[in-house]
Amino acid sequence: MEPRRLHVACIMDGNGRWARRRGLPRTAGHTAGEESLSDVVRAASKREISHLTVFGFSTENWVRPRAEVRHILGLHKKLFGRVKELNENNVRVNWIGRPFDEPGAKTPLYVQRAIRKAIEDTSSNTGLVLTVAFDYGSRAELTRAAQNLVRTGQELTTQNLASHLYDSSLPPVDVLVRTSGESRISNFMLWQIAGAQIYFTERTWPDFDAVELDAAISLVKN
Ligand code: IPE
Ligand code: IPE
Ligand code: MG
Numbered sequence: 001m002e003p004r005r006l007h008v009a010c011i012m013d014g015n016g017r018w019a020r021r022r023g024l025p026r027t028a029g030h031t032a033g034e035e036s037l038s039d040v041v042r043a044a045s046k047r048e049i050s051h052l053t054v055f056g057f058s059t060e061n062w063v064r065p066r067a068e069v070r071h072i073l074g075l076h077k078k079l080f081g082r083v084k085e086l087n088e089n090n091v092r093v094n095w096i097g098r099p100f101d102e103p104g105a106k107t108p109l110y111v112q113r114a115i116r117k118a119i120e121d122t123s124s125n126t127g128l129v130l131t132v133a134f135d136y137g138s139r140a141e142l143t144r145a146a147q148n149l150v151r152t153g154q155e156l157t158t159q160n161l162a163s164h165l166y167d168s169s170l171p172p173v174d175v176l177v178r179t180s181g182e183s184r185i186s187n188f189m190l191w192q193i194a195g196a197q198i199y200f201t202e203r204t205w206p207d208f209d210a211v212e213l214d215a216a217i218s219l220v221k222n
Contacts, residue, residue, distance in 0.1 A: 009053040010177040048221070051171060080117065086122050091128045091129075142191060179208050201216075
C-alpha cells in the first residue's frame with residue numbers, strides 16, 4: 001500500500017529571538033529563517049509529505065517596524081525566486097492570503113509578481129506542494145468564505161464553506177508545527193487544523209531542521 005502522504009503546516013516563529021541570542025539584528029534572524037525554510041523544503045520533498053504550508057507573514061505583522069517589514073518582503077522575493085532549486089526538488093509553489101485586489105490587502109506589486117512567477121515557473125512539478133501563507137489571517141479567510149456564500153445565495157454548510165477557503169484543494173492539516181516555545185495558533189488555518197496533531201518545539205525557526213521535521217511527522221506516522 002502507498003504510504004500515507006502528509007500535510008505539514010509550520011508557524012515559523014522565533015527569528016527575532018534567534019538573532020537576539022547571537023547579538024544580531026532581527027533582520028539577520030529573518031534571513032536565517034528563510035535559509036532554514038529552504039532546507040526544510042528540501043527535506044520535506046524527500047519524505048512522505050505531499051503538502052507543506054508555511055506561515056510567512058500574517059495580516060497582523062504589517063504593524064512591525066517599517067525596516068523589518070521591508071526586509072521580510074525582500075526575503076519573500078528571494079524565497080519565491082528559488083525556482084531552480086524548487087524545480088530540482090520537483091516542488092510546486094502555491095500561495096494563500098488576502099487576494100491582492102481586496103480592500104485592506106497590502107502586498108506590494110513586486111511581491112505579487114514574485115508570487116505569480118514562482119507559481120507559474122513551478123506549475124508542472126508533481127512533487128511536494130509548498131504553500132506560502134503571506135498576508136494571511138484565518139479569520140479574514142473564514143469571513144470572506146462566509147461572505148461569498150451569502151453574496152451568491154448558497155446554503156451555509158460545512159462543505160460549501162470549505163469550498164470558499166483561499167485554496168479549497170488543500171487537504172486537512174495532519175501536523176501543525178510551532179517553533180520557539182510558543183504554544184499559540186496565532187490565527188493560522190483555524191479551519192484546516194481541526195484534526196491536526198500539534199508539535200511544539202523550543203527550537204527557534206532558524207534552528208528547525210530535518211531531525212525536528214521527523215519528530216513532528218512521527219506524531220502521525222504509523
Ligand atoms: C517569525 O519570527 C517571523 C515572522 C513573524 C514574520 P518573529 O519575528 O516573530 O520572531 P520572534 O517571535 O520575535 O522571536
Ligand atoms: C506568527 O508569528 C506569524 C508568522 C509566523 C508569520 P508571530 O510572531 O507574528 O505571532 P504572535 O504575535 O507571537 O502570536
Ligand atoms: Mg514571533
